[in-house]
Amino acid sequence: MDPVTRFAVLASCVVVASFPLTASAQAADQDQHQRELVSSTVATAEAVLDAWLAGTVPAHYAKRTVSTMGKNLTDLIAKQQAFSSHPADSSSGTQQAFQRIGAALDRAQQAIRAADRPAAARSLEEVRSAVAPADKGAASQP
Numbered sequence: 457m458d459p460v461t462r463f464a465v466l467a468s469c470v471v472v473a474s475f476p477l478t479a480s481a482q483a484a485d486q487d488q489h490q491r492e493l494v495s496s497t498v499a500t501a502e503a504v505l506d507a508w509l510a511g512t513v514p515a516h517y518a519k520r521t522v523s524t525m526g527k528n529l530t531d532l533i534a535k536q537q538a539f540s541s542h543p544a545d546s547s548s549g550t551q552q553a554f555q556r557i558g559a560a561l562d563r564a565q566q567a568i569r570a571a572d573r574p575a576a577a578r579s580l581e582e583v584r585s586a587v588a589p590a591d592k593g594a595a596s597q598p
Contacts, residue, residue, distance in 0.1 A: 490536040494554065497532060498587060501525035501561055505580045509573055519568040526561035529554065556586040 501522050508518035533554045564579035 487536070490532060494529065494532050494536070497525050497528045498557055498583065501529075501564070502580065502583060502587075505564055505576060505583070508568060509577055509580070515568050515571065519565055522561055522565045522568065526558055526565065529558050529561065533558070553586045557583050560586065 504513065504518050504521040504525075507513040508515065533551065537551070560579045560582035563582070564576050567573070567575035567579055
């Protein structure tokens with residue numbers, strides 16, 4: 457085989473071999489991006505609940521925002537499960553923590569609707585206690 461042909465074959469092999477590495481890196485970036493979106497969504501819900509409990513935002517705004525953040529969280533979790541490069545994540549402590557956060561946000565929305573500040577405060581504490589395991593689980597992933 458002449459040197460030019462040998463180089464062309466070798467170059468083709470290198471390009472083809474690099475595709476799985478690129479796909480793996482993209483999947484890891486997607487996982488990281490989804491985790492950041494989940495974190496931002498939860499932080500927004502926490503801030504609005506804090507503000508409503510302090511009386512600095514109206515109930516209709518807090519209820520709508522918490523509802524939207526709960527829906528966003530559900531969508532993000534579904535996307536993360538669908539595209540995760542870590543198949544075990546769907547049954548992991550991180551996913552369970554995200555589910556607890558979603559349930560707590562649902563209870564917070566009901567509490568706001570009922571103008572029940574103590575129940576909203578309990579829901580906020582549930583969110584915060586569930587966030588720590590979710591953050592710990594996300595930090596342990598590559």
